[in-house]
Amino acid sequence: MVKSVLIVPIIVWPGCRDGYVAPKESLFACVAWILLLTWLWRHMADGDLGAGWRRLRRRPVALPLAAYVLTSVASLGLGSVEYVPLRACVLGAASLVFLFILLERLEDNEALAGWIAGAYLLAMTIAAGIVLWQDRHPDAAALEGMRASLTGARPDWRFGLVGTAGNPNFAASGFIIALPLALMGGVLAVRRRWVFVIVSLVVAAALLATFSTAGMAGAALAVVALGFWLRRARVPYTRVLPAALGLLAVVAFYLAPNPANARGESYLSAAMRSPLWKHGYQPRLFIWRTSAFMIVEHPICGVGYGGYFPEHQKYQGLHYRLRGTPHELPRVGLVDYAHSVPIQRAAETGLLGLVALTWVVLVVGRRWAATWRADEIKRVSGGRAGTRRPLDTRPEVTTRCNAGNASGRYSRTRFFSFRDYFLEGGSSWLRAGAGCGLLAAGVQALPDSPFYTLVGRMGMLVCAALVLYEPERAPRRFAPQAWSFGLRAALLLVWIAAGIVGTYRLAYPILAERAAARLDYAAAVRYARQEPFFRYGYAGVLAARGQWARARGELQYAYRLLPDAEFAAAWERASLAMGDTGGAIAARRAMLAVNPCYGPWYLPLAELLEASGDLSGAGEARRLAHRFTLPSP
Template structure:
């Protein structure tokens, strides 16, 4: 009996630790892969295994939430589409990308609803993004890259992580201005237009909801201005070269994304039921685009929404959109009822960053989207539990 109680206490501690480590490590995937090809999978795997062991010993199932139903239906569509297109060269690989995110979302919902404070998850998310931002700035200033990349190969992916983490700072109390300056500076150093649009949407939302203190905004703007002046004075030629290269690439990117979006739209029109299967966009792109890109035969769609629709059909896209809509509606309900709405406003702003940036990027295989879904559902479950306890004496 003593051993079991000790394990339960240790298991709770491990759940808290592994949940925070999983979200912290997400933007550092590239560094982990450099150390070992499978190391990036270790934090979420440890979280899932520990969760299963603890819940089995407790004989406790996850509290149900509408998000679970949407995730379950989405998993059914995913599995059926995968089975139908099992012969595709990327079908198994992409199925194994999807399923861990669905599972980790379920685990995070349960763990954050019970063991892990929401602010701890938000703090771990920000901490991982700050480390990634520092890596990105190092790659630009010391490693000779023309755009900040750091732990991720694509600068646009790095910008996605940084901008998604930035609004979560308003839910924290310490080191906000310094962390904000680091995140914004690194995001700017990626020269990502999608990241800039997402950042604009984030600031607008926080200002509209009066969650962004003007003092903090002014201080961060002043610090960034000083950094910009210093960059011009001390790294003017390198900055000019980076801007010139980005300007040259920008026009090409617009053309290629238009080609890929058109190809994805054709796939949706030709296969509306269950799509072309996971990874089917890459396999079918040459035919769907009529070999429009000779140098790139297996790209991503550069739009999360079009890629999901092309690969999983209208039902898969409808469920994916329903997951986003349900998360948005739930977050607003929690914001209105909770005594401290600021953390949920921060989460809403982060979700807006994800939604906006993913219009131009295929980001369904990165954790920010799924962790935000989990945090909102967990906050809703926490609120329901509190309401039930408060109402219990009156019912009796």
């Protein structure tokens, strides 16, 4: 029995394939590769590396997961941006390593994993129900606010329910962060019904709060701290109080004034005031339809693993071109926050990838249903489902296990052993380190300053490394062998090196933000090479110095990273400053590729074509300008 039910929320985490490498992907890659080294060294020490793969092959979900991996790899060569395949290989492989090790090693407490997965499904259902209610009760008066957010500097997607339930990007990563805390809170509750309620509400809150996942971690930390204190102090009602007060902390988190809000509003008040709360269904349907164009044109292998966002901007323009109607939103390319992960998988890996993902979900769902039934049978029969299995004290079993532990054959690494860390003793410095890491993660709920963000991310890295890795102790009457010390020392050195490199890598976005704040865009680009807006700012600095050729190169690269009309317009201005009419025409056509149904953009193209001597092209541009220009009210 394995915790295969945990695969679904992890495998759909699309952060490993998005536009640039965010800190959470670096954290995830570091932890995953540490686990891979642990797994490999353990089997190499046992002298039978093939046995691990053979056992893995017998897992029920191994075959569909392998199909999922193969379809993702098959689509890698079709990515449209040059840096996507390398990033997808590194981080995608890290996520798959994590999945395989979950299949190989997480064998205890299957019932608890089943309840966790059920709670996740319930939370998704709650969020989806809110979105459906939102679609049935739109507020037409909020349409102007929606248009203003789309045509402004940045869309308002911080508190939009459509941006969370319709787009599980941040919801899935929030679930990954909240899962350890939810498990620890569930261990405190002991009874599975409380686990179900706690995790459902915590995950639902994370789903509806998009960018507040760190704040949710800080709120859920109250459950752990309170339960730990109650358990140590032997206070009565230790099952009910942590659950009730932990949920109260989550509710208070959303109702309390938000220090980062200029008005001092709570998260809930700001959400209710957001136009996306009242009017968000049109962008979601828009994104789903344009994604369908991607699937129709690339039905088998898709547009490439990691190529969804770079390609999606182009198909938004195709959507309006096929409709043949004028469109009044010139920056339609920024409507990118209302897609769904299954549709993204179908667009990236084609129908083959969608079939593989469906296969994995069905197998995992069957395992979850079996876990549910087994837990119910044990509960009715008086057993304690989900608890640790009693030790087998038969002489032949004891002798065999003791001999295996002495030789290192049965030594194993346990993951997510929160009970040992926080409730039943264990190393005090490990508990302190993990607790400080969680506390630092909760600090991110404070105002969004670079210092707090950096501390929180470093804390999550330390917390993940300490909590996910725990060498199981051998029986006391058998002294560890010499190779065991060397192996543990090697793993410790690898972990320290990965932690240093990972922390340094995690600091890059913070350093880039600080450099951009002091208008040092050259340094910002060095730290965040794949961030298009930093390159846009750097191009402005180069243009101010008169270096138009380099500025145009930066703008062209920024447009390849994110096809945005603003980048293309700046590209056109740089070309005109250089006297390159052909470059200006190419830039204007790039603008029209973002939104080919915005009439006013065709008139400058007609003038440029006339200046270059292309009269027929200029006439066609004027005809399209007349066709796609909205009549005056």
